[in-house]
Amino acid sequence: MSEVVKTDRRILRTKQAITTAFLELFAKKDFEQITINEIADRANVNRGTVYLHFSDKYELLDKCMESHIQELISLCQSQDTGPIQPGVIRDPKPFFDYVQEHYAFLSALFSNQRAFVFRDRLLHYIASSLTAKLERPDRAIDKEVNAQFMASAFIGVVEWWIRHQMPHSTKYMADQVHHLFSHSQGSPPADTRN
Known part of the structure; x- marks a missing residue:
C-alpha cells in the first residue's frame, strides 16, 4: 500500500515540476516558441516523461487554464450564500487577490491569442452562477441578459487590470467593482471610507 502512495507522490511531483516549468516559460516567451524539450529541460525530466503526462503543449496549457478557472470558481463558491439582491455584489477582493498572486501566468495568457478560451470559460461560469442567483424585482430586465452584462463587465475590468499591470491594489x-455594480443596480454606492 505504501508503494502505491510513493508512486502517486512521485507522479504528482513530476507533473507539478512540468507544470511549473511550463508556467515559467509561458511567462517569459510566446507560447508558439515554447518547445517540449525546453519544458523537459527546465523540469529536469526527459522529453518522454512530459509526453507521458501531457499529449502536447496545448493540452498542458489547457490543464493550466482549467486549474486556474477551478481555483477562481472555488473562490466564488466559497462566498456563495444565496440569491443576489439588487444593488448588492459580494466581495470581489479574494478574486483580485488570486489574480495578483498569479499575475505572471494570467498576464501572459491575456497577451496570447488563446486567451479567449480562458476568458470564455470564466465568463460562462460567472454568468451561469449569476443567472441562477440573481433576483431582480424589475421585470423589464431579463435575468439572463443581466447576468451576461454583469459577468462581461466584471471579466472586462479584471482583464483591463491585468493588461495594465495591476495599476491599483x-x-x-x-471597492471600485462594488461601487460600479451597486450604482448600475440603481442604488447608491455604499461608503467604504472608514
Missing part, C-alpha cells in the same frame, strides 16, 4: 479594485 486589489482592495481598490474590489
Whole structure:
C-alpha cells in the first residue's frame, strides 16, 4: 500500500515540476516558441516523461487554464450564500487577490491569442452562477441578459487590470467593482471610507 502512495507522490511531483516549468516559460516567451524539450529541460525530466503526462503543449496549457478557472470558481463558491439582491455584489477582493498572486501566468495568457478560451470559460461560469442567483424585482430586465452584462463587465475590468499591470491594489479594485455594480443596480454606492 505504501508503494502505491510513493508512486502517486512521485507522479504528482513530476507533473507539478512540468507544470511549473511550463508556467515559467509561458511567462517569459510566446507560447508558439515554447518547445517540449525546453519544458523537459527546465523540469529536469526527459522529453518522454512530459509526453507521458501531457499529449502536447496545448493540452498542458489547457490543464493550466482549467486549474486556474477551478481555483477562481472555488473562490466564488466559497462566498456563495444565496440569491443576489439588487444593488448588492459580494466581495470581489479574494478574486483580485488570486489574480495578483498569479499575475505572471494570467498576464501572459491575456497577451496570447488563446486567451479567449480562458476568458470564455470564466465568463460562462460567472454568468451561469449569476443567472441562477440573481433576483431582480424589475421585470423589464431579463435575468439572463443581466447576468451576461454583469459577468462581461466584471471579466472586462479584471482583464483591463491585468493588461495594465495591476495599476491599483486589489482592495481598490474590489471597492471600485462594488461601487460600479451597486450604482448600475440603481442604488447608491455604499461608503467604504472608514
